[in-house]
Amino acid sequence: MKIKVCGITRPEDLEALVALGADYAGFIFYGKSPRFAGNKLDGRTVREKGKHIGKVGVFVNADAQQVLQTVKDYGLDMIQLHGHESIALCEQLRATVPVMKVFHVDEKGYGQASSFREVSDYFLFDTASADYGGTGRQFNWELLKDYRLDQPFFLSGGIGPDDVEALLQWRHEKLFAVDVNSRFETAPGVKDMEKVAAFIKQLKQNIKK
């Protein structure tokens, strides 16, 4: 199982993630997020310090030009579309960069994921919220048990330091990565690297695939 740590806003946190062997770092390019990276990290820093980690840019209802310029500036390896982006926009962007479309999970299911299967490389499943993401709240993972699409998914939403055992127990053949964020912070955008280190170590040491 891969690990993505989202909401990185400090060069030292990016460096630490690389040293810890995290698979992906997430950078939020959504101005209303308290984890907005656009005014705290410049492209050169991210490209240089993030050479050995997958760099994922998180966008919410941004237009194609803004996304593509950011992909170029920051050397992003994948984009995470966390808002109400259309199938057409995903298709357009995917011609340049791999796309991970986000769906919010509730009792009704996991949104329109099946309609986006031709235009997404991955899905990310997060907790439903008006703020889009970073809620620190978990959804019931069992709601994904009937997920049968081809796309591998990132499991997200309120995953915290105490969830290692539950993650190791929970099995789904399409579970590709776990995404963590606000439960590993001392303040929004400031990661608690001791907690992140312990989480990565425990998960990587015990995971079977």
Ligand SMILES: O=C(O)c1ccccc1NCC(=O)[C@H](O)[C@H](O)COP(=O)(O)O
């Ligand atoms: O984290 C944010 O502030 C955020 C705001 C708006 C859109 C997305 C955002 N985060 C994207 C992520 O991928 C988070 O890791 C995901 O929502 C889970 O966050 P958390 O519940 O805090 O673990």
